[in-house]
Amino acid sequence: MITAHTRLLGVIGHPVEHSLSPIFQNAALSYLNLPFVYLAFDVLPPHLGGAVEAMRFFSIRGLNVTIPYKERVIPFLDCLVGEAQVMEAVNTIVNEGGKLIGYNTDGVGLYRSLERKGVGVEGERVLLLGAGGAAKAAVWALAKKGVASVLIVNRTRERGENLACWARAKFSLKVEVIEWEKATAGESSLWSEVAAVINATSLGLKGEEIPLPWEKLSSSVWIVDVVYRPGLTPLVREAKKRGIPSFDGKEMLIHQGAESFFLFTGERPPLQVLEEALDVKDDIS
Ligand code: ATR
16 A cells, blocks of 8 residues: 555666566565555656756655666766676665665676576686677676686677776676677687677567577577567577577566665565566566
């Protein structure tokens, strides 16, 4: 029941109408009977500072931050903690008595997904597609997992090099960069020696295929897609068709959301409740 004690949580972004966070966050809040509601706010760029400042006026307990504000929101916060500091990006703001604290749960989301699915990448080589914000969170998770090296494959070489530079500086990680065309046309060993291929590009969101050289991959490889869309992404569908172990961004979405939920409320949401809420959404759409 909404009462005078109910406090507000939400997500800010632009656009934000496709966010799935309100669905599973509210499902967990009502399952645990906690005094919060979670809404999505489409914030125009000139209003970003005002929207964040409003957290103090309205005692909004917490906000998730999505595209395109994960970096732009930083100047409006009082401090950054842990991964947010390392990644220089924020996806969760918590209002602690008027102080706005920035966290990042994206990397934890992928890290926990790898754990839960039993993807053993410790001491292994991993091929990472992409070099944007999602790829940065993936590098954080891979470094924490203790991978031996990361091969970044990106359309724009310069962006790949920037991410590699960051990864070497922050984690002393062994990283190489190669462009798409060179990678797909390259030596078989480039693909056969990797324990996992992680897609951290936005390809697949609108149903785009990713033309991997499937025949070059080892039989024990994992395919991990950070993209989530109702049904499966074409990449994960193809992997499943070939009998290759794989999972999509739903895992990561649930784990990053669960971590934000914990930061907002101090309670751990049952993962099954979050999962079921997304499954119901899949059935409706
Ligand atoms: P996010 O924060 O979700 O990671 P982003 O920072 O815009 O979003 O990064 C998107 C990633 O998807 C980038 O690696 C981008 O490649 P470029 O660095 O070359 O732009 C990749 N990407 C997007 N569209 C792509 C396409 N059509 N083909 C190949 N890569 C694509």
